[in-house]
Amino acid sequence: MIITRTPFRISFFGGGTDYPGWYREHGGAVLATTINKYCYITCRRLPPFFDHKHRIVYSHIENVGSNDEIKHPAVKAVLNWMQVSEGLEVHHDGDLPARSGLGSSSSFTVGLMHALHALNGRMIGKENLASDAIHVEQNVIGENVGSQDQVSAAFGGFNRIEFHCNDAFDVAPVILPKMRRDELHSHLLLCFTGFSRIASEVAKSKIDNLKAREKELKLMRAMVDEAIALLQDVDEPIESFGKLLDASWQYKRSLSDRVSTPEIDQIYNAAMDAGAIGGKILGAGGGGFLLLFAKPERHAAIKERLSRLIHVPFEFEDSGSRVVLYQPNGL
Known part of the structure; x- marks a missing residue:
C-alpha cells in the first residue's frame, strides 16, 4: 500500500499568465505558496478475487472492469497514460472541498501519479512529476487549466514560478526572514x-x-x-x-x-x-x-x-x- 500527501496552494500574484496560450508567446510568472491542507491518495494492487478490476473511491465509488470504464477523468487519464494494466484500489481523501480555487484537481493528479510511481518501485523527481501532471491535465484530459497548480503541488513551498515560451519552468523559493x-x-x-x-x-x-x-x-x-x-x-x-x-x-x-x-x-x-x-x-x-x-x-x-x-x-x-x-x- 502507498499513501501520498499532496498540498493545496494559495496563489497570490500572476495567475492567468500561467496558461500555455499566454506564456508560450509572452512568458509568465506567479507568486504562490502551498499550505498545510492536503489531498491524500491511497493506492494498492487489487488481488484478482473480485468481479471488478479497479475500485476507485472518492465522492463516488466505482467498481469497474477496465480503465476505459472509469468515470473519474483524472484517474482514467493517468491510468491510461501510465499504461496501468494491473488491478488497483485507489482512495481519495481531501482536507478541503474540490472545485474551490486551491488547486485541488492538480493536487489529486500529482498525488495519484506519485503513488503509482511508488507502487512500481520508482522515485520521480519534482520537476518530472509536475511536467507529467501538466501534460496529462492539459493534453490528455483536455482541461482548460494553467500550469502553476501542478508545479506548486509537486514542489511545495513559497515560490516564484516562471514559465518560459518553450514550456519549461523555473521554481525559485522566496527567501524571507x-x-x-x-x-x-x-x-x-x-x-x-x-x-x-x-x-x-x-x-x-x-x-x-x-x-x-x-x-x-x-x-x-x-x-x-x-x-x-x-x-x-x-x-x-x-x-x-x-x-x-x-x-x-x-x-x-x-x-x-x-x-x-x-x-x-x-x-x-x-x-x-x-x-x-x-x-x-x-x-x-x-x-x-x-x-x-x-x-x-x-x-x-x-x-x-x-x-x-x-x-x-x-x-x-x-x-x-x-x-x-x-x-x-x-x-
Whole structure:
C-alpha cells in the first residue's frame, strides 16, 4: 500500500499568465505558496478475487472492469497514460472541498501519479512529476487549466514560478526572514464562500479573452516581482502587499465576466468595509475560497461581518507531494 500527501496552494500574484496560450508567446510568472491542507491518495494492487478490476473511491465509488470504464477523468487519464494494466484500489481523501480555487484537481493528479510511481518501485523527481501532471491535465484530459497548480503541488513551498515560451519552468523559493514571513501569515484570512464552480469553464472564458486583456496580464505579471521586492524590504509596511492584492483582484475581475459574481462582490466589499486591505478569489474565480489581507486586530471584526462563511486556519508548508506510507508488499 502507498499513501501520498499532496498540498493545496494559495496563489497570490500572476495567475492567468500561467496558461500555455499566454506564456508560450509572452512568458509568465506567479507568486504562490502551498499550505498545510492536503489531498491524500491511497493506492494498492487489487488481488484478482473480485468481479471488478479497479475500485476507485472518492465522492463516488466505482467498481469497474477496465480503465476505459472509469468515470473519474483524472484517474482514467493517468491510468491510461501510465499504461496501468494491473488491478488497483485507489482512495481519495481531501482536507478541503474540490472545485474551490486551491488547486485541488492538480493536487489529486500529482498525488495519484506519485503513488503509482511508488507502487512500481520508482522515485520521480519534482520537476518530472509536475511536467507529467501538466501534460496529462492539459493534453490528455483536455482541461482548460494553467500550469502553476501542478508545479506548486509537486514542489511545495513559497515560490516564484516562471514559465518560459518553450514550456519549461523555473521554481525559485522566496527567501524571507522568519519575522517577515510570520508577519505576512498573520495578516491572511482564508474563507470559503460556500459555493463551488467548474474551474475549467471559468478558465475557458478567460483563455478566450487573453488577447483582449494583454495590458492587464502584463501588469499582473509585473506585480509578482513587485510583491517579492516589498516583502524582502523589511522596512516596507506589510500593508503594501495587501493593497497590491486588491489591485491585482481588480485586474483579475476584468479578465472575464465569470471571474466574479454579485455575491462575491458583496462578500468582498463587506470584508473591505470591516477592515480588510485587499484580497482575491483564489483559482479561476466564480466561487470557492476567498483570501483576505488585513491587520490582525481587524480579523475578529471581519469574521463577525462574514460569519456565515467558513473560516479556515492554515500554515505555510514546504514539503510538496510526499510518499507518507510506503508498503509496496502490503505489509
